[in-house]
Amino acid sequence: xxxxxxxxxxxxxxxxxxxxxxxxxxxxxxxxxxxxxxxxxxxxxxxxxxxxxxxxxxxxxxxxxxxxxxxxxxxxxxxxxxxxxxxxxxxxxxxxxxxxxxxxxxxxxxxxxxxxxxxxxxxxxxxxxxxxxxxxxxxxxxxxxxxxxxxxxxxxxxxxxxxxxxxxxxxxxxxxxxxxxxxxxxxxxxxxxxxxxxxxxxxxxxxxxxxxxxxxxxxxxxxxxxxxxxxxxxxxxxxxxxxxxxxxxxxxxxxxxxxxxxxxxxxxxxxxxxxxxxxxxxxxxxxxxxxxxxxxxxxxxxxxxxxxxxxxxxxxxxxxxxxxxxxxxxxxxxxxxxxxxxxxxxxxxxxxxxxxxxxxxxxxxxxxxxxxxxxxxxxxxxxxxxxxxxxxxxxxxxx
Numbered sequence: 001x002x003x004x005x006x007x008x009x010x011x012x013x014x015x016x017x018x019x020x021x022x023x024x025x026x027x028x029x030x031x032x033x034x035x036x037x038x039x040x041x042x043x044x045x046x047x048x049x050x051x052x053x054x055x056x057x058x059x060x061x062x063x064x065x066x067x068x069x070x071x072x073x074x075x076x077x078x079x080x081x082x083x084x085x086x087x088x089x090x091x092x093x094x095x096x097x098x099x100x101x102x103x104x105x106x107x108x109x110x111x112x113x114x115x116x117x118x119x120x121x122x123x124x125x126x127x128x129x130x131x132x133x134x135x136x137x138x139x140x141x142x143x144x145x146x147x148x149x150x151x152x153x154x155x156x157x158x159x160x161x162x163x164x165x166x167x168x169x170x171x172x173x174x175x176x177x178x179x180x181x182x183x184x185x186x187x188x189x190x191x192x193x194x195x196x197x198x199x200x201x202x203x204x205x206x207x208x209x210x211x212x213x214x215x216x217x218x219x220x221x222x223x224x225x226x227x228x229x230x231x232x233x234x235x236x237x238x239x240x241x242x243x244x245x246x247x248x249x250x251x252x253x254x255x256x257x258x259x260x261x262x263x264x265x266x267x268x269x270x271x272x273x274x275x276x277x278x279x280x281x282x283x284x285x286x287x288x289x290x291x292x293x294x295x296x297x298x299x300x301x302x303x304x305x306x307x308x309x310x311x312x313x314x315x316x317x318x319x320x321x322x323x324x325x326x327x328x329x330x331x332x333x334x335x336x337x338x339x340x341x342x343x344x345x346x347x348x349x350x351x352x353x354x355x356x357x358x359x360x361x362x363x364x365x366x367x368x369x370x371x372x373x374x375x376x377x378x379x380x381x382x383x384x385x386x387x388x389x390x391x392x393x394x395x396x397x398x399x
Contacts, residue, residue: 011157021156025163028066029170030206035063036074036175037208037235044071044127045078048223049239052247060128064137064144067171071133076124077113081180082220083123085195086323092180095196095323099185106176174207183213190227191218191279192286192318194357202231209235218279219254227254256398263393266370271363273395274370278356281395285349285388286318292384293345309335317342320350341382348377348385 016024039059042048051059063069077091084090091113094102102109114120136143145168152160178200187198197217204211212225212233219227226233242248257277263270274281298308305314312324313332321329336343355369377389 011159014155016156016159018159021159021163025166028163028167030208031062032066032167032170033174033206033208033210034235034238035059035066036171037210038238039063040069040071040074041078041210042223042235042239045075046221047126048221048250048252050249050251051242055242055247060133060137064141065148066145066167068141068145069171070138070141072124072127072129072138073114073120075127076120076122077110079123080113080119082217085197085217086184092176094181094185099181102184103177103181106180107172110176175210179207179210179213183210187214189214190283191215192282193217193279194319196323199231202228203234205232205234209233215254221252222254223250224253258396258398259391260394260396266367266374266393268363268367269396270393271367271370273397274356274392276397277395281356281392282318282349282353284391285352288391289345289384289388290314290317290349293342293382297339297342317346318349320346344380345382345385348373348380 038049039051039056040063043051043056060071063071080089081091081093086093086095088096090096092102092106092109097109145164148167149161149164152164154160156163182200183198184196185198187200189198191214193214195217197214199214200211202212209225210216212227212231215225215227215231216222223239224233224236225231226236239248239250243250255273255276257273257280260269294305294309294314298305301308313321313328313335316322316324316329316332317336321332324332336346352373355366355373358366360366374389374393377385380386
C-alpha cells in the first residue's frame with residue numbers, strides 16, 4: 001500500500017519516464033506558443049488568418065487551461081502596443097519602461113495593462129463574446145491553470161507539478177520578456193520601421209516565429225512573419241499545413257515588392273508600392289544613400305567609418321536621432337551641421353518620410369509631390385541619391 005502510494009506520488013497514474021515527460025513538455029509548450037502566435041496574435045489581434053471554428057475553440061480552451069489569459073484583454077493590449085508604440089502609453093516598451101523591467105517583469109506590465117478597462121474596450125473589439133466566454137473563460141480565468149495542475153499531478157505525480165511550473169513560466173518568459181523586451185532592444189532589422197523593433201534571430205522554432213518581430217512591425221496584418229529567404233517562421237509553416245486540410249484561411253500577407261526597370265516618372269503603381277513598402281524605402285535609403293555617403297566622408301577624412309561616426313549615431317541618421325538620448329541627439333545634429341552634403345541627404349530623407357507618412361487621401365497630390373522629389377533628387381548631383389531615385393521610380397507591387 002505504501003509502495004503504491006509512493007509510486008503514485010512519484011509518477012502518477014501513467015508512470016511516464018523522464019524522456020516521455022520531456023517530449024510531453026515540448027508538445028505542451030509548443031501548443032501554448034501556437035495558441036498565442038497563431039490564434040491570439042495573427043488571427044484575433046491582426047485578422048491575418050481565420051481558423052476553423054473547431055480549431056478556434058481548441059485554441060481558446062488551451063489558452064484558458066495553460067495561461068489564464070483572456071482573449072479580449074490580450075488582443076487589446078497588443079493592439080494598443082502597435083497604436084502607441086515606444087510612447088509612454090505603450091504597455092511594454094523598453095524605451096520608456098526600461099529593458100530590465102520589461103524583460104524580467106513583463107508579466108506585471110501585462111497585469112497593469114489589464115486594469116485599463118477603457119483601453120480594453122477600445123482596442124479589444126471583435127474578440128469572442130459568446131456564452132462560454134462570458135460564463136467560464138473570462139470570469140474564471142484562473143480556474144484553467146488550477147485544473148491543469150490537478151490533471152498533471154494525477155497523471156504524472158510530483159514530476160507533473162514540475163512540468164506545470166515550467167508551462168506557467170513559458171509564456172511570461174518568452175513572450176512577455178524576450179519578445180516584448182529584447183524584440184525592441186537587440187537584434188537585426190530588415191526594415192527601418194518607425195519604432196525600435198528588431199528580429200532576434202532568423203529562426204527560433206520554440207517561440208513560433210515571434211522572433212521575427214521587426215518584420216511583424218513592418219507588416220502587422222501579415223500572417224507570414226518571414227520576409228527573407230533565409231528566415232524561417234514555423235508559425236507560417238503550421239498555417240500553410242492547416243490551410244492545406246481546410247482548417248485555416250489566410251486573409252493577408254505582406255505584398256511582394258517588384259522593381260521595374262527604366263521608369264522615367266513615378267506613376268500610380270510606384271505610389272501604391274511605396275505606401276505599402278514605406279519602411280523598405282527608408283531601409284533602401286539608409287543602405288544605398290547614407291552608407292555610401294558616410295564611407296566617402298570617412299575616406300576623405302582619412303578615417304575609418306567607426307571613428308568618423310559611432311554606430312549608435314549612424315543608426316540615428318535613419319530617424320533624426322529620435323531614439324537617442326538628448327545629449328547624443330545634440331551631438332548628431334552638430335555633426336550633421338558641419339557636413340553640408342550629409343545635411344542635404346538628411347533633408348531629402350525627411351521630406352520623403354513626410355510624404356510617405358502623411359495621412360492625406362489625395363493620391364494625385366501625393367503623386368505630384370513624389371514626382372517633384374525624384375526630379376530634385378536626380379538634379380542634386382549626388383550619385384547615390386540619383387541611383388536611389390531611379391530605383392524608387394520602379395517600385396511596384398508584384399502580382
